[in-house]
Amino acid sequence: MARKKQYNEEEVIEKATALFWKNGYEATTVRMLEKEMGINQFSIYSSFGNKQGVFLESIKAYKKRIRCITEKLARSNNGKEGIRQYFYDFLEFAKEDGKNKGCLVTNTVNEINADTDPLIMDQLMEFANSIKQLFIDNLLQEEGKTEEEAKRQSNYLMNSLLGLSVSSKVFDQCQLKDTIEITFLNL
């Protein structure tokens, strides 16, 4: 028999997630991961293959962490009101030490360029689409809303959410609140 791992893969990925979230993919170095995860580079590579492998696992962990608010949205049954609440929940979710880190997925979307790995692209789009579907479901709870209209509005809402992920890094809480309130005026 062989030696046992001295770390828990799930635990160290949690810590990696926090790093990627705060700094983005490119700006997070393997040395930083090593330090934060508390394990040697050898262990990182033997457990997750490469830096990208760590990141893909981090996206999974992120999804799991954000599930508490996406599931709340999935359970919601008062139409656009539930989505509005999701926007506020998201701001709270992304806050840390007074600063706002934005959304791990959105941050990564913004890093996308010609040679972004398709595997990562897939993960990002899948995540975005799942949120958009939740928007559609909730919008359809509104009286007399057509499928077509809900779909259009879900694009609009996703755009606002992406914007919020960026805005929240540089604008203050008041401005963000104003933005959210106006966003939901006409749905």
Add this chain to the structure above:
Amino acid sequence: MARKKQYNEEEVIEKATALFWKNGYEATTVRMLEKEMGINQFSIYSSFGNKQGVFLESIKAYKKRIRCITEKLARSNNGKEGIRQYFYDFLEFAKEDGKNKGCLVTNTVNEINADTDPLIMDQLMEFANSIKQLFIDNLLQEEGKTEEEAKRQSNYLMNSLLGLSVSSKVFDQCQLKDTIEITFLNL
């Protein structure tokens, strides 16, 4: 007397701007700049000091390039309609080879982290605020709109524009159009 420069600083900055725009600040290397600008690293550093210097000049060049649509907005006098047109103009402005590069400034905002240079931060915020002021001016052309209301709505509009800069990289033209149209229903 001494030898003359074999390049035009304004011209080479134009090319640098295109690179930063497409790839972002961090992902653009000095070697890439060297190649694209068509001059040696020595010349880059002697003309602009360092990579950040090139970037600051690129932001200036970007502002100059986008002036054709910001000035159109400044001249506009039909309220929110002019802003709506600005959104469409922006999408056209950021397009290249069918793909959309987003906004240089927004892309950079998204790269921001704890150790982003304050000089760059200042430039970004100043740009964003100047656009927001244009929004306010145009909104105030609307019948019976208060200063307070215009300010709030300008935050909302800036959020949509930031979102659009991200969305335009991954969503198709139809979705973007839907988004813009719904955005202006609320004003």
Add this chain to the structure above:
DNA sequence: ACCTTAACTAAGCATTTGCTTAGAAATGAA
């Protein structure tokens, strides 16, 4: 022609990047 000045070329610098590897240390069945 001489000489000061500035711009050019290209090689090189230290540091950091993602990733690998040699060898020591633990694990537990035989």
Add this chain to the structure above:
DNA sequence: TTCATTTCTAAGCAAATGCTTAGTTAAGGT
């Protein structure tokens, strides 16, 4: 104990990063 197996540590790798410098080439006033 023996020994195969896996994990660990720590050193090291090639490549890429931002930036510098030694040495050559033009420019043009004197």
